[in-house]
Amino acid sequence: MAVLGVIADDFTGATDIAGMLVKGGMRTLQTIGVPARSVVPDDVDAIVVALKTRSIAARDAVAQSLQALRALQDAGCVRFFFKYCSTFDSTDQGNIGPVGDALLEALKARQAIYCPAFPENGRTIFFGHLFVGDLLLSDTHMRHHPLTPMTDSSLVRVLARQTKHKVGLVPLEEVQAGSASVRDALDKLAADGVRHVVVDAVADPDLGIIGEAVGDDALVTGGSGVALGLPAAYRRRGLLAHKSGVDALPAIAGASAVLAGSCSAATLGQIADFQGAHLALDADAICRGEPVGEKALAWARGKLGNGPILLSASDKPEAVKALQAKYGVEQSSQAIEKTMAALARGLVEAGVGRLVVAGGETSGAVVSALGVTALRIGPEIDPGVPWTASVGKRPLLLALKSGNFGAPDFFTKAFARL
Structure with a gap:
C-alpha cells in the first residue's frame, strides 16, 4: 500500500519528483491526471499525480488538487506532498498559495513548509530568497516568463501575496543546526499562527535535515529536492520497508x-x-x-x-x-x-x-x-x-x-x- 501521495502541478515536475523518490528507495507510480483505484498496483510506495494546474485559474487548480488528494487518500496514502517548480512559478493570484491553503484545510493540518531548493540543479534558498546558480531568481530569464514572470526573489513576499495566512521563515542557521532545531522553529511559528513556512537550503545535506524534521507532517510542499530526505525519514518511523530494484523497468524494443x-x-x-x-x-x-x-x-x-x-x-x-x-x-x-x-x-x-x-x-x-x-x-x-x-x-x-x-x-x- 502506498505511503506517500504527491500532487504535482505539471507533467515534467511530476516525473522529476518521482525520480527523486525512486532514488530514495520508494517504488513509484506516476499517473497522468487523477487515478482510478484500479490502476494503482499494491506494490508501490508512492503515487505521483501529474496535473496541469500551474497556470490555470486558481479556483480550478484548487478543485483539481483536492480531487487528487481524495484519490490518494482512497489509495491508502498517509503523507502528502504538493510539488511545484523549483523556480516557484506563480503569480500574485497563485496558484501555490491557494492550493497550499486548500490542502492544509482538507487535511486539517496546522502548517506546511515551502522549499523549492534543488542544490544539485543550482536552486538554493538563503534568507528566504531563491537563487538560480549565483543569480537571484528575479535576475534570471524567469523575470520575462510569458505566463508566470518571477520578478521577486523573496519567497516569503511572493507567498504572502497569495494567501491570507501568515508566512514565516526558517533560516539556514536553524537548518544547519539539525532537524531538532528545524522542528523547534516550525513549532514556534505554528504557535504564533504561521501556517506557511519557507525553509532555507543551500546544499543536499540541508534537504536531509529538513526531510527528517517534517517526517511526521501530513503535508509538505516544495520542489523535488526536498523529497530526497523523506524516504529515510519514513523508514525511521516504520512507514516504509527497504526494497531492492525499485527502478527496474521492462525491456522494450523499438x-x-x-x-x-x-x-x-x-x-x-x-x-x-x-x-x-x-x-x-x-x-x-x-x-x-x-x-x-x-x-x-x-x-x-x-x-x-x-x-x-x-x-x-x-x-x-x-x-x-x-x-x-x-x-x-x-x-x-x-x-x-x-x-x-x-x-x-x-x-x-x-x-x-x-x-x-x-x-x-x-x-x-x-x-x-x-x-x-x-x-x-x-x-x-x-x-x-x-x-x-x-x-x-x-x-x-x-x-x-x-x-x-x-x-x-x-x-x-x-x-x-x-
Whole structure:
C-alpha cells in the first residue's frame, strides 16, 4: 500500500519528483491526471499525480488538487506532498498559495513548509530568497516568463501575496543546526499562527535535515529536492520497508526519437549538442496551418533505425515572442502542441519504442496523445529526469524532461543509459 501521495502541478515536475523518490528507495507510480483505484498496483510506495494546474485559474487548480488528494487518500496514502517548480512559478493570484491553503484545510493540518531548493540543479534558498546558480531568481530569464514572470526573489513576499495566512521563515542557521532545531522553529511559528513556512537550503545535506524534521507532517510542499530526505525519514518511523530494484523497468524494443518543444536555454544547448539526424520544424508554418507534421513524419520514417533522431520546435526567446505577437500566445502554443502530439502518435506507429520529450507543455501534449495514464519510474538520466515505462497493453519507454533540466549531452546520454 502506498505511503506517500504527491500532487504535482505539471507533467515534467511530476516525473522529476518521482525520480527523486525512486532514488530514495520508494517504488513509484506516476499517473497522468487523477487515478482510478484500479490502476494503482499494491506494490508501490508512492503515487505521483501529474496535473496541469500551474497556470490555470486558481479556483480550478484548487478543485483539481483536492480531487487528487481524495484519490490518494482512497489509495491508502498517509503523507502528502504538493510539488511545484523549483523556480516557484506563480503569480500574485497563485496558484501555490491557494492550493497550499486548500490542502492544509482538507487535511486539517496546522502548517506546511515551502522549499523549492534543488542544490544539485543550482536552486538554493538563503534568507528566504531563491537563487538560480549565483543569480537571484528575479535576475534570471524567469523575470520575462510569458505566463508566470518571477520578478521577486523573496519567497516569503511572493507567498504572502497569495494567501491570507501568515508566512514565516526558517533560516539556514536553524537548518544547519539539525532537524531538532528545524522542528523547534516550525513549532514556534505554528504557535504564533504561521501556517506557511519557507525553509532555507543551500546544499543536499540541508534537504536531509529538513526531510527528517517534517517526517511526521501530513503535508509538505516544495520542489523535488526536498523529497530526497523523506524516504529515510519514513523508514525511521516504520512507514516504509527497504526494497531492492525499485527502478527496474521492462525491456522494450523499438527505434529511438526525441521531440523537443521547450525554448529554454538548456534545451537549446542540448539540441545544438545532438549528434544524430535532426529536423527543425518551422513554427511559423505550423501556426499558418501548413502540413509541417506530415512532412516531418515522412522525413522521420526514412531515418528510424539508424540511431536516435530529433525533431524540434524550439527557438530562441526573441523568435518565440515574435511568433506570439503575430498569432497570439494561446493560438501559437496550441498549434505547436497539437503538431508535437501528432508527431508522437506517428512516431510510435512507425516503430518508436523509446521517446525523449523536452518541455513540460510538450510532454503533457504527448502523453495525452499517446493515451498514457500511468508510468513506472525507472533509472535517472540526469538530476530530476528518469526513464519511465508506460503502463498498459503497448508499453513505451519515455523520458519527460523539464525544459531547464539536463546536461548539454542529455539527448545522447539518455539512450546510452538504456
